Amino acid sequence: MEKTKCLIIGSGPAGYTAAIYAARADLKPVVYQGMEPGGQLTTTTEVDNFPGYPEGIDGPKMMEDLQKQAERFGSDIRWGMITELDTSERPFKAKVDDGTELLAETVIIATGATAKYLGLESEEKFKGGGVSACATCDGFFYKGKDVAVVGGGDTAAEEATYLANLCNKVYLIHRRDELRASKAMQHKVLNTPNIEMLWDSEVKEIVGTESGFVKALNGAVVVNNKTGEERKIDIEGFFVAIGHKPNTDIFVGKLEMDETGYLKTKADSTATNVEGIFAAGDVQDKHFRQAITAAGTGCMAAIEAERFLS
Ligand SMILES: Cc1cc2nc3c(=O)[nH]c(=O)nc-3n(C[C@H](O)[C@H](O)[C@H](O)COP(=O)(O)OP(=O)(O)OC[C@H]3O[C@@H](n4cnc5c(N)ncnc54)[C@H](O)[C@@H]3O)c2cc1C
Numbered sequence: 001m002e003k004t005k006c007l008i009i010g011s012g013p014a015g016y017t018a019a020i021y022a023a024r025a026d027l028k029p030v031v032y033q034g035m036e037p038g039g040q041l042t043t044t045t046e047v048d049n050f051p052g053y054p055e056g057i058d059g060p061k062m063m064e065d066l067q068k069q070a071e072r073f074g075s076d077i078r079w080g081m082i083t084e085l086d087t088s089e090r091p092f093k094a095k096v097d098d099g100t101e102l103l104a105e106t107v108i109i110a111t112g113a114t115a116k117y118l119g120l121e122s123e124e125k126f127k128g129g130g131v132s133a134c135a136t137c138d139g140f141f142y143k144g145k146d147v148a149v150v151g152g153g154d155t156a157a158e159e160a161t162y163l164a165n166l167c168n169k170v171y172l173i174h175r176r177d178e179l180r181a182s183k184a185m186q187h188k189v190l191n192t193p194n195i196e197m198l199w200d201s202e203v204k205e206i207v208g209t210e211s212g213f214v215k216a217l218n219g220a221v222v223v224n225n226k227t228g229e230e231r232k233i234d235i236e237g238f239f240v241a242i243g244h245k246p247n248t249d250i251f252v253g254k255l256e257m258d259e260t261g262y263l264k265t266k267a268d269s270t271a272t273n274v275e276g277i278f279a280a281g282d283v284q285d286k287h288f289r290q291a292i293t294a295a296g297t298g299c300m301a302a303i304e305a306e307r308f309l310s
Contacts, residue, residue, distance in 0.1 A: 003103045004030045006305050007094055009082045010110035012039020013291040014281025016066040017298030018108045018305075023073035025306040027106075031070070031077045032096060038063030039112055040282075041291055045128055048140065050291050062291075087254040087274045106276045106305040109255075109263060110298060111247040113282040113289070117240050118150065122206040130208060130217025131238045135159040136290065138237070139166050147237035148173055148220055150203055156241035157181035157189045163239065164192045171233050173198045173222055198233075200226045206238055246283050255279075262286050270301040278304055
């Protein structure tokens with residue numbers, strides 16, 4: 001059976017950065033890219049906040065560059081999904097969806113997380129043209145404009161207050177009559193003058209214009225689920241903040257996770273509860289969820305894997 005010193009699962013900023021560091025440390029990492037080679041950033045057109053790109057960069061291009069950089073030092077980057085990981089003994093046995101089996105002395109898990117969306121057809125249509133799941137990433141494009149956030153938890157409250165600093169007005173749409181967010185966050189939201197709460201409300205449709213590939217969102221139809229009353233709000237940005245799902249299904253029962261499925265890592269470290277297995281990027285981070293923080297923890301994981309082996 002094939003053996004590797006370091007298996008990296010995932011090819012987003014965390015996985016590729018781990019690969020750059022692990023390859024330069026001569027661990028000859030094997031990287032499995034998964035169903036989304038390049039990760040979440042391949043679904044966006046413009047990344048403006050990753051250091052080193054003064055003019056901004058196209059998401060897929062940035063991930064292509066990261067892949068090339070990892071390959072330059074000898075990372076073995078492969079198409080394929082890891083379907084099983086035996087964490088009970090080292091070296092760890094991993095299975096790939098094409099039937100390959102590998103033994104890995106260390107494993108870096110960088111499988112990311114997936115934003116949850118409402119599931120509306122019109123929402124899908126305007127993704128990248130006004131619909132976003134990340135205020136920190138895309139809020140800047142709506143400076144001075146009117147936007148809406150949908151959700152009622154801490155993330156929605158944080159996204160709404162972040163956007164309220166940038167935008168003219170923020171509608172916070174929530175299907176219940178009170179927020180689930182912490183009391184402190186609720187207080188902040190309810191006392192921010194340019195946030196208008198739309199209680200008991202659900203989004204029926206997102207509307208806008210389309211001309212060729214250019215899409216411009218200009219509103220949302222919101223329904224009050226108690227009265228049935230419909231209302232169109234005029235907005236240019238629509239932020240979905242109903243949570244993320246970490247891609248950890250294959251690690252259930254094998255690695256320690258929190259109650260929402262994020263992998264747990266030790267303080268100031270990427271070490272999981274199993275020695276020799278590390279986790280980097282969004283799969284272990286529900287707070288920041290940025291390319292730069294994913295890359296940062298990818299770097300940490302590779303350094304920790306190298307130190308563990310030596
Ligand atoms: C539309 C959009 C725009 C964004 N814009 C920005 C921005 O402007 N700036 C910014 O900093 N952040 C932005 N983000 C957030 C950023 O993309 C993420 O924080 C970052 O990509 C997380 O990196 P990651 O490496 O942890 O995981 P991801 O990028 O999620 O990558 C996960 C990888 O794991 C792989 N994988 C999953 N399961 C398996 C498996 N079983 N086997 C093998 N591989 C597997 C996937 O194929 C994928 O390659 C944006 C996100 C989205 C969705």
